[in-house]
Amino acid sequence: MDARHELLDALLDDARQSSADLARQLGMDEAEVDALIDDFESEGVVRGYQAVVDWREVEGEHVQAELELNVELDRETGYRDIAGRIAQHPEVRSLRLVSGDYDFAVDLEADSLDAINQFVSERIAPIPEVTQTVTHFVMDVYKERGITFDRDRDDDRLSISP
Amino acid sequence: MTGDSPNGEHGDGEAAVPLSARAENTPPSGIRRFFELAEEREDVISLGVGEPDFSVPWAARQAAIDSLERGRTSYTSNRGLRELRAAIADHQTRWGHDYDPADEVLVTTGVSEGVDLAMRALVDPGDTVAIAEPAYISYGPNTLFSGGDPLPVPTRPEDGFMLTYDVLDEAGAADADVLILCYPNNPTGAIMREDDLQEVAAFAIEHDLAVLSDEVYAALTYDGGHDSIATIDGMRERTVVFNGFSKAYAMTGLRLGYAMGPTDLVDGMNRIHQYTMLSAPTTPQHAALEALRSCESDVEDMVGEYNRRRRFVLSRLDEMGLDCYPAQGAFYVFPEVPGDDEDFAEGLLNEEGVAVVPGNVFGDGGVGHVRMSYARSMSELRQAMDRMESYVRSL
Numbered sequence: 001m002d003a004r005h006e007l008l009d010a011l012l013d014d015a016r017q018s019s020a021d022l023a024r025q026l027g028m029d030e031a032e033v034d035a036l037i038d039d040f041e042s043e044g045v046v047r048g049y050q051a052v053v054d055w056r057e058v059e060g061e062h063v064q065a066e067l068e069l070n071v072e073l074d075r076e077t078g079y080r081d082i083a084g085r086i087a088q089h090p091e092v093r094s095l096r097l098v099s100g101d102y103d104f105a106v107d108l109e110a111d112s113l114d115a116i117n118q119f120v121s122e123r124i125a126p127i128p129e130v131t132q133t134v135t136h137f138v139m140d141v142y143k144e145r146g147i148t149f150d151r152d153r154d155d156d157r158l159s160i161s162p
Numbered sequence: 163m164t165g166d167s168p169n170g171e172h173g174d175g176e177a178a179v180p181l182s183a184r185a186e187n188t189p190p191s192g193i194r195r196f197f198e199l200a201e202e203r204e205d206v207i208s209l210g211v212g213e214p215d216f217s218v219p220w221a222a223r224q225a226a227i228d229s230l231e232r233g234r235t236s237y238t239s240n241r242g243l244r245e246l247r248a249a250i251a252d253h254q255t256r257w258g259h260d261y262d263p264a265d266e267v268l269v270t271t272g273v274s275e276g277v278d279l280a281m282r283a284l285v286d287p288g289d290t291v292a293i294a295e296p297a298y299i300s301y302g303p304n305t306l307f308s309g310g311d312p313l314p315v316p317t318r319p320e321d322g323f324m325l326t327y328d329v330l331d332e333a334g335a336a337d338a339d340v341l342i343l344c345y346p347n348n349p350t351g352a353i354m355r356e357d358d359l360q361e362v363a364a365f366a367i368e369h370d371l372a373v374l375s376d377e378v379y380a381a382l383t384y385d386g387g388h389d390s391i392a393t394i395d396g397m398r399e400r401t402v403v404f405n406g407f408s409k410a411y412a413m414t415g416l417r418l419g420y421a422m423g424p425t426d427l428v429d430g431m432n433r434i435h436q437y438t439m440l441s442a443p444t445t446p447q448h449a450a451l452e453a454l455r456s457c458e459s460d461v462e463d464m465v466g467e468y469n470r471r472r473r474f475v476l477s478r479l480d481e482m483g484l485d486c487y488p489a490q491g492a493f494y495v496f497p498e499v500p501g502d503d504e505d506f507a508e509g510l511l512n513e514e515g516v517a518v519v520p521g522n523v524f525g526d527g528g529v530g531h532v533r534m535s536y537a538r539s540m541s542e543l544r545q546a547m548d549r550m551e552s553y554v555r556s557l
Contacts, residue, residue: 001466010470014540021544024477025470159517160197160210162299162348 003028007036008045012146015049052147062109064093064138065116069104071129079103082129091119102134113137188303192523196507200517207546208517209534212348214412214493218449219460222411225452226445235444240436242269242420243447249454250405250420257380258393259403261422268428268435269442273378273406273419275435277342278304280402280421283430284340284372285310292338294325295525296349296496298376301342302525313338316527319487319498323352323527327361336369343391344376346383349524349533350496351472351489356389363394372427373401378419379492381410381461384469386490392422399424402431407446409492410461411453416446468493471536471543478547482554493537496521498530500557507532513556514549 001009006026010017019037023030040046055062071082079097086106087095094107106124110116120135141149193210200206217223229235241247247263254261261267270276277300285291287309293301295314305312315333317323325343335341343362345354354362366373373391380388392401406419421431472489479486479497486497499506503520510516510532521528536543 006466006470009466013467017540021474021540025474025540027473027477155215157211157213157215158197159200159206159208160193160519161212162191162193 065108066136067106068102068134070132210517213414215537216412219457222449222453226449229448238441246451268421272417273404276404276421279431281308289339292335292341294343296528323350340372342374346379346491351494353491359391376404383491418446482551514553
């Protein structure tokens, strides 16, 4: 694997690691790591760094939903135009064009069920090109962005073994 | 009468009959004392683990579950499932091995059983077994169980812990009957490539030694690949190769390994295996078959992850001023430590709560070193290395 891919892997694993630690793992020096990260950011390879939150552990209500969206295109309006409008809303955490039974897969997050309902009916459904919405509320989360939300996973290995 | 002892109390553990001399004379494992020390403490980060921190790839676990669901719980043939032996032989061609699955491959209950069988099949009372040290802790006792005499062959850090013609000669291995070596090596992380193995092969041929080559870490190399002594001219007919699923596929607890060698040797081992083990456990054999069929990318991912951790740990050791051979295989590093390795390890455990294994338990060649496993998450390694650094600075 080349250095760029190795660094990406390490960042995907833990983006909060110091450049010094990344350098140690990749056999580079710190300045090289910083330069590569700068490249990633300026080229748009890396678009951001975020925490993966297990909302069950956070006080207060937090609701996630997956929205299936069908749209009808016309001569002036393409997928990208519609996506541009939908992506403006902070409730939309991810927005993807997908193959299959519907066009857009949208991840939504808000503070309450009502807020999601309201958002879909007042902000999404009225968009003229939208022909159908199906909202699935998330009931439990087991894995997010490669991280398993497993609260009782112990290391059952012997502390010393040959 | 109840299930308890006749007087209603459990016995005090005293037997009315004596143990055999063999059991009496078996030394306690050198890691036992350390294990007990480490278990006494809370908040220990243990770098003493000799097994992966990954779980068995899911496809292999699923195959084990499926085989149980379908009730495939009978004995297999003594030598192991035919499809598994074929898959093993095929898999091993990547390292230049060419064994007939019909009569040159034996599936065993871990490499441990394989080594024990080979010793019993090759060693007569009074025979000498040369052991390249530092070594896995069971080779010595395995030799004793067969009535043989272990001959330590200490390798040297300045040779990168490789076995050489000279160290074999100096140790008196010319008079030995069997030589056992393990590369990639536990505990040093050393590897030996074909050029390095040539002189060992020459020595074995010159002095007519049988060779046992433990290659259980073959899949875990970082700066290159793996070569086997069995693939050098004149060696196949005198070598038994061992490998298994514990390290590459993180299947330690499923206890599955295999031995490969010329028909006569494998036959001899199987003669003993059929009475002691009958066959290796069936469920893990199904898991292993699936592992070979479909878990290649899982192994690649694990190797990539180990490599990052390896470089991290080596770099931190270097920064704290400890000399360390740059391990290129397995998941261990073996730094030199100041003073006595036992004292160092005990101090590190007591002062900082980091467990490592003192090098002397792996034989004379390990004295003055400690074995540190990087089969731990990066965040644990980071913490362990911080603690170790503060311990080293305090000395």
